[in-house]
Amino acid sequence: MDLWLPALLVAVFDFAWRINGQFNTNGLQTTNDNNKNNCRPEFRRFGEQACLDNILRLVGSDTAFWFGKNLESSCNSSAINDVNDPNCYLPNASGQRKYTILDRLFSVPPNINRFDRYLTVNYDSPEGNYTACGGDFQMPRRGINANPDMSPTSPWFIRRAPTFSMQVDQNTYYTIVTMDGSTGDVLGAVINYPYETQDAIGYHPLLQARNRTSPVVFVAYRQSGRTSSVSPKWTNIMAGPDSGAQFDLSSFALDQQLSGPIAMNVMPVNKDPWAAQQRIDQRGPNFCAQFISEALGKASETFIQRFDRSGMDSFLTVGFSSSASSFTVCCSEFTYVDSVETANPLSDKTLGAITIRTQPDIRITRANGGGGGGNSDRLYTIMAVDPSTPKNALSTPERPYTLWLAVNVKESQGSIAGVGTANNVLGYAPTIPAPQSPPHTIYFFLFEQSGEITDATQIGPKYSDPLCADFVLGRCLFQITNFTKDYGLKLRAASWITVVNDAYARYWMIKSGQVEWDICAGQPKYTIPCLRPGELAFAKARVTEVSAGSTLTSSIRRVVLSCFQFEVALPERDTFIPVLGILASEQIPYSLQSVYIDHTDHAHNLTTIERISLLPLTLT
Numbered sequence: 001m002d003l004w005l006p007a008l009l010v011a012v013f014d015f016a017w018r019i020n021g022q023f024n025t026n027g028l029q030t031t032n033d034n035n036k037n038n039c040r041p042e043f044r045r046f047g048e049q050a051c052l053d054n055i056l057r058l059v060g061s062d063t064a065f066w067f068g069k070n071l072e073s074s075c076n077s078s079a080i081n082d083v084n085d086p087n088c089y090l091p092n093a094s095g096q097r098k099y100t101i102l103d104r105l106f107s108v109p110p111n112i113n114r115f116d117r118y119l120t121v122n123y124d125s126p127e128g129n130y131t132a133c134g135g136d137f138q139m140p141r142r143g144i145n146a147n148p149d150m151s152p153t154s155p156w157f158i159r160r161a162p163t164f165s166m167q168v169d170q171n172t173y174y175t176i177v178t179m180d181g182s183t184g185d186v187l188g189a190v191i192n193y194p195y196e197t198q199d200a201i202g203y204h205p206l207l208q209a210r211n212r213t214s215p216v217v218f219v220a221y222r223q224s225g226r227t228s229s230v231s232p233k234w235t236n237i238m239a240g241p242d243s244g245a246q247f248d249l250s251s252f253a254l255d256q257q258l259s260g261p262i263a264m265n266v267m268p269v270n271k272d273p274w275a276a277q278q279r280i281d282q283r284g285p286n287f288c289a290q291f292i293s294e295a296l297g298k299a300s301e302t303f304i305q306r307f308d309r310s311g312m313d314s315f316l317t318v319g320f321s322s323s324a325s326s327f328t329v330c331c332s333e334f335t336y337v338d339s340v341e342t343a344n345p346l347s348d349k350t351l352g353a354i355t356i357r358t359q360p361d362i363r364i365t366r367a368n369g370g371g372g373g374g375n376s377d378r379l380y381t382i383m384a385v386d387p388s389t390p391k392n393a394l395s396t397p398e399r400p401y402t403l404w405l406a407v408n409v410k411e412s413q414g415s416i417a418g419v420g421t422a423n424n425v426l427g428y429a430p431t432i433p434a435p436q437s438p439p440h441t442i443y444f445f446l447f448e449q450s451g452e453i454t455d456a457t458q459i460g461p462k463y464s465d466p467l468c469a470d471f472v473l474g475r476c477l478f479q480i481t482n483f484t485k486d487y488g489l490k491l492r493a494a495s496w497i498t499v500v501n502d503a504y505a506r507y508w509m510i511k512s513g514q515v516e517w518d519i520c521a522g523q524p525k526y527t528i529p530c531l532r533p534g535e536l537a538f539a540k541a542r543v544t545e546v547s548a549g550s551t552l553t554s555s556i557r558r559v560v561l562s563c564f565q566f567e568v569a570l571p572e573r574d575t576f577i578p579v580l581g582i583l584a585s586e587q588i589p590y591s592l593q594s595v596y597i598d599h600t601d602h603a604h605n606l607t608t609i610e611r612i613s614l615l616p617l618t619l620t
Contacts, residue, residue, distance in 0.1 A: 132277030135346025184244025352502030
């Protein structure tokens with residue numbers, strides 16, 4: 001009984017598994033969804049053959065991947081052959097189309113009936129950070145178990161060479177080739193696995209930067225024996241750029257006396273900014289606009305949701321140059337050195353108001369490198385808006401506040417030399433966040449014009465709310481949706497930055513006439529007045545609150561001011577009295593924002609408190 005019971009349980013379990021296709025183990029639901037999950041690690045523990053059959057089906061399928069028969073339904077032949085097209089370009093698409101991985105990697109597709117072993121491929125990506133497409137990215141550590149049923153990974157996480165594991169025959173050596181299943185490019189190759197494994201060529205990751213999921217394919221061959229190296233003919237081809245145009249697994253296996261393939265694996269890979277930046281650094285097409293477009297689509301503002309983002313084909317660099325400056329505000333001295341910052345739309349970077357106080361420098365990079373090559377130069381409108389200004393008064397989610405508007409900006413060879421004052425319809429007016437306001441997001445938009453705009457002076461009055469105050473007329477509550485529609489403007493690029501209140505914003509507000517203590521309240525070291533140890537100050541105080549039932553007379557009363565006492569004549573309400581103060585030490589708590597008077601009415605045996613609010617003090 002004890003011997004056959006475990007076997008019976010295993011048989012029952014196996015039968016239930018085959019019938020239901022699912023089993024819950026350790027709280028993990030492992031559902032076999034029409035053979036789509038057979039290669040996930042939690043499924044392979046129950047047997048690998050279903051996964052091997054799935055891999056064989058995938059590499060021979062003419063519809064499983066983006067380059068299959070369905071491509072023509074969404075891409076015309078021109079786009080398929082356009083290297084700058086982020087969605088459709090397919091290398092070596094001229095001539096007879098190849099729809100399957102086997103057709104694309106082998107000149108003579110092998111006749112494979114079944115794989116008898118699984119090739120395990122693992123990546124270990126340590127944590128790190130990178131800068132790409134104007135953004136700064138902090139990435140976690142991640143382990144990748146490559147398989148066709150996994151969620152697509154990104155190039156950053158497979159930037160280091162993988163490790164392999166496979167059932168091997170005794171005293172048998174193997175060659176494993178890693179390839180881009182879309183282009184046929186060789187990403188890496190090792191020989192003499194597993195006993196004396198060495199690189200035939202060094203590994204480099206798939207730099208997937210286009211709007212598609214591409215398969216990385218791992219192919220294992222059995223060697224006829226130990227080999228000292230791969231012939232220079234093949235190493236030169238594999239290591240060269242665009243190796244897929246020349247490399248052929250069928251010919252390679254024949255020359256190297258390899259048999260197989262005996263195992264294959266497939267890993268889906270999506271795009272990421274790191275790969276896009278690597279492409280740019282290698283003087284390839286710039287596909288950063290895709291990431292900006294996707295991020296812009298997540299914005300909540302109504303006017304942004306109404307934009308047609310399908311034409312965004314350029315990357316916009318917005319650079320701020322801030323000169324050195326020094327000033328005193330809220331009783332503190334501030335010194336800033338020269339700095340250069342750029343808008344960082346893909347990150348959470350914030351800048352202070354001092355950094356964005358002057359008109360930024362604008363640069364563009366088109367995906368195809370700009371002018372030339374049959375691409376005419378463009379005429380642009382540049383616009384900066386702040387939808388975060390006080391709601392309803394200056395902006396709404398549909399009608400933002402306009403910080404800058406320039407038209408008829410000429411492109412030359414894919415770049416903008418600069419935006420002059422002659423282009424400005426509304427000169428650059430930086431946003432100045434108030435002390436208690438949330439961060440402001442400034443959006444910069446690059447629109448392509450259909451022709452020269454000749455009535456630029458009418459734009460501000462026409463699309464701004466006529467009820468706006470004179471000093472913001474032409475800017476506030478700007479009807480940006482109507483403006484872009486009426487002038488036939490096409491959105492080509494966008495960028496944005498988050499701006500917060502800083503010392504410069506407080507300094508600017510006070511210089512503009514706003515009340516100092518409203519702006520500086522709560523700031524460290526702020527007192528009224530800004531006194532140093534031993535300094536004297538005179539002030540005028542205004543009686544603003546009087547306790548109920550008390551009567552102010554001209555009698556002398558005692559004023560308690562921090563640690564000091566003064567005797568003053570109490571005037572009538574809303575009149576002024578002089579207050580003399582001295583600050584002997586920074587350690588003494590001192591604030592003249594309000595003064596309380598101990599007023600004892602001996603005739604009626606009452607003690608009341610009156611509050612005096614102080615006006616700004618003048619140092620003497």
